[in-house]
Amino acid sequence: MEIPKELYYTQDHEWGSVEDGMMRVGITDYAQHELGDIVFVEFPEVGTVIAKGDPIGTVESVKAVSEVYAPVDGEIVEINEALADTPELVNQDCYGSAWMVVLKISDPSQVDTLMDAQAYRAYVEAEAK
Amino acid sequence: MRTPLYHEHEKLNAKIVDFHGWEMPVWYTGIREEHLATRNSAGIFDASHMGxxxxxxxxxxxxxxxxxxxxxxxxxxxxxxxxxxxxxxxxxxxxxxxxxxxxxxxxxxxxxxxxxxxxxxxxxxxxxxxxxxxxRSPETALIALQGPDAGGIMKAVLGLDLDTLKSFTFTILATRDYGDIMISKTGYTGAGGTEIFLPAAKASGLWSSLVEQGAAPCGLGARDTLRLEMGYPLHGNDIDETTTPLEAGLSFAVNLEKPSFIGREALKEQSSSGVSRRLRGLVLRDRGVPRQGCICVKGSEQVGVVTSGSVSPVLGTGIALAYLDKSVGEKDEVEVIVREKHLRASVTRPPFVRGTAHT
Incomplete structure (x- = not known):
C-alpha cells in the first residue's frame, strides 16, 4: 500500500497536499483498493464553500457508492474534470492525475489536525484488522 | 459458510464478502479486468455455494x-x-x-x-x-469456466472437446484425478463455456489445473456484471415471489400447455388479461450508475423501479433492469432518479452486449 510521506491524511481516507494556501485533495491508495473499480465520479461546482467533513465528491465503484469529504474548511477552486471521462484513473494514479478537487483553505490551523503518513499507516493497519 | 474452494480464494488474495451467509470472493484483481477476461478469453468462477x-x-x-x-x-x-x-x-x-x-x-x-x-x-x-x-449440495462443487477460450482449456485439462457438446446438454466423465464429473454446456455470463459439477474433495485440484491453463479467477462482482450485460435475471433482485415469469419476460421457460403445475392457473389468467408491468432493459444516456431501488419516471409520472443496475464494463455506460409500466415500450425514453438527479435512459431489449454463447 502506497502512502506518500509528504501528504496529509484523514480518517475517511482522503489525502491532501498543501501549497500556497491551497489544498489538493484525493482519495488514498487504501480507499481506491477497498472500493474496487471506480466507474463514476462527481464533484460540487467550483465556488462551493464547504466545511471540514462536508462531502466534496461522490465516487462510485461497481459495488459501492462512497462520499469524499473535505479535510478542512474551504472553497472549491478547481475540480478534476478529466475524471468524468476516465474515472478508472482513480484506481491507476490516485495520488497523481486522479486528484479530485483543490480547496482554498479558510483556516490553516486545521491542517495541523490531519494525520501524517506515519500516523495514517498505523491507522489503516489498525482498521484493516 | 465456506465452499470447498475457500482456501484457493485466500491463496489468490481475493476480497471476500458475505453473500447470504457464504464467504465468497467478490473480486481477485478487479471486477472490470475479470469481466473482460471472461468476454475475451476465459474466466473461472466458484459457484459451489449453489444447491x-x-x-x-x-x-x-x-x-x-x-x-x-x-x-x-x-x-x-x-x-x-x-x-x-x-x-x-x-x-x-x-x-x-x-x-x-x-x-x-x-x-x-x-x-x-x-x-x-x-x-x-x-x-x-x-x-x-x-x-x-x-x-447433495455439501458434497458437490460447481466450477464455471466461461469465455471463448474455455474449449481450449478443457481440452488441455480434461482432454474433452467442448464443441462436441450442444448448448444446454451435459455429459458425465469418469476421471482419474477428479472423480465423476458432470460437464454442462451452460452458464450465467453469455460468454460461452461450461459449468462443471464435481465432488467437493476434488474441487481444488481441478480449479488449480484450470487456472494454470490460463483461466482468470473471477469473483461474484464480475459474475453479476456479466449476467446483467446479458439481461439474465438474478433471483432476489429481478425476480422473486411477487413477480411472475410473464412479467419478467421469461415465458419461454414456462410450458402453459402442460395440464397442471403449481402456479399455472394464475399464469393462465395473467396471460389472457395481460401483465401490468414488464422487466425491461435500460441504457443510460447520461453519466451515472443506476442502482437497485432507483425510481423511473416519465414526465412527472412514476413508471417503474430498477431491480439491478451497474456500469457495463463493455459499453462503459450505465445499464439496468427495471420493472416498467406496460404503457412504456421498447425504444421509449424514461428518466432514472439517481441520488435526486434525473438521468435519461433508453428502454431496450437485453442483451445489452452481444454474447458469444450461441454455438
Missing part, C-alpha cells in the same frame, strides 16, 4: 411435472432446461436448471444458494407423490 438437489424414484416425474414449469417427461437424457418453482400466485420461488441424468429415473436441480433450504422445505411439503429428494 444441487437430486430427485429420483419411480414417482419423480409426476412430482417434478407438478412443481416445475417445464415439460419434464419429454426431456431426453443429458438435456438441461431452465425453469421455475412457482407459488400459487405464479410468483417465482426460485429459478433453476434441471438436469435429466436418467429419463424417468433421476434428475438434478441446480438452485440458487440462498434459496436452497427454502426450496428443499417447499419440495418436501409438496412431495405427495413420494419422490426421493436428496440434498
Amino acid at each position: 444441487e438437489i437430486w430427485v429420483s424414484g419411480k414417482e419423480c416425474v409426476p412430482f417434478l411435472e407438478r412443481v416445475l414449469t417445464r415439460n419434464i417427461a419429454a426431456m431426453p437424457k443429458h438435456r438441461v432446461l431452465y425453469g421455475f418453482f412457482l407459488n400459487e400466485r405464479g410468483g417465482i420461488i426460485d429459478d433453476l436448471t434441471i438436469y435429466c441424468v436418467e429419463p424417468g429415473e433421476r434428475y438434478m436441480l441446480c438452485v440458487n444458494a440462498s434459496n436452497t433450504p427454502r426450496d428443499l422445505d417447499w419440495m418436501n411439503v409438496q412431495n405427495r407423490e413420494g419422490a426421493v429428494i436428496e440434498d
Whole structure:
C-alpha cells in the first residue's frame, strides 16, 4: 500500500497536499483498493464553500457508492474534470492525475489536525484488522 | 459458510464478502479486468455455494411435472432446461436448471444458494407423490469456466472437446484425478463455456489445473456484471415471489400447455388479461450508475423501479433492469432518479452486449 510521506491524511481516507494556501485533495491508495473499480465520479461546482467533513465528491465503484469529504474548511477552486471521462484513473494514479478537487483553505490551523503518513499507516493497519 | 474452494480464494488474495451467509470472493484483481477476461478469453468462477438437489424414484416425474414449469417427461437424457418453482400466485420461488441424468429415473436441480433450504422445505411439503429428494449440495462443487477460450482449456485439462457438446446438454466423465464429473454446456455470463459439477474433495485440484491453463479467477462482482450485460435475471433482485415469469419476460421457460403445475392457473389468467408491468432493459444516456431501488419516471409520472443496475464494463455506460409500466415500450425514453438527479435512459431489449454463447 502506497502512502506518500509528504501528504496529509484523514480518517475517511482522503489525502491532501498543501501549497500556497491551497489544498489538493484525493482519495488514498487504501480507499481506491477497498472500493474496487471506480466507474463514476462527481464533484460540487467550483465556488462551493464547504466545511471540514462536508462531502466534496461522490465516487462510485461497481459495488459501492462512497462520499469524499473535505479535510478542512474551504472553497472549491478547481475540480478534476478529466475524471468524468476516465474515472478508472482513480484506481491507476490516485495520488497523481486522479486528484479530485483543490480547496482554498479558510483556516490553516486545521491542517495541523490531519494525520501524517506515519500516523495514517498505523491507522489503516489498525482498521484493516 | 465456506465452499470447498475457500482456501484457493485466500491463496489468490481475493476480497471476500458475505453473500447470504457464504464467504465468497467478490473480486481477485478487479471486477472490470475479470469481466473482460471472461468476454475475451476465459474466466473461472466458484459457484459451489449453489444447491444441487437430486430427485429420483419411480414417482419423480409426476412430482417434478407438478412443481416445475417445464415439460419434464419429454426431456431426453443429458438435456438441461431452465425453469421455475412457482407459488400459487405464479410468483417465482426460485429459478433453476434441471438436469435429466436418467429419463424417468433421476434428475438434478441446480438452485440458487440462498434459496436452497427454502426450496428443499417447499419440495418436501409438496412431495405427495413420494419422490426421493436428496440434498447433495455439501458434497458437490460447481466450477464455471466461461469465455471463448474455455474449449481450449478443457481440452488441455480434461482432454474433452467442448464443441462436441450442444448448448444446454451435459455429459458425465469418469476421471482419474477428479472423480465423476458432470460437464454442462451452460452458464450465467453469455460468454460461452461450461459449468462443471464435481465432488467437493476434488474441487481444488481441478480449479488449480484450470487456472494454470490460463483461466482468470473471477469473483461474484464480475459474475453479476456479466449476467446483467446479458439481461439474465438474478433471483432476489429481478425476480422473486411477487413477480411472475410473464412479467419478467421469461415465458419461454414456462410450458402453459402442460395440464397442471403449481402456479399455472394464475399464469393462465395473467396471460389472457395481460401483465401490468414488464422487466425491461435500460441504457443510460447520461453519466451515472443506476442502482437497485432507483425510481423511473416519465414526465412527472412514476413508471417503474430498477431491480439491478451497474456500469457495463463493455459499453462503459450505465445499464439496468427495471420493472416498467406496460404503457412504456421498447425504444421509449424514461428518466432514472439517481441520488435526486434525473438521468435519461433508453428502454431496450437485453442483451445489452452481444454474447458469444450461441454455438
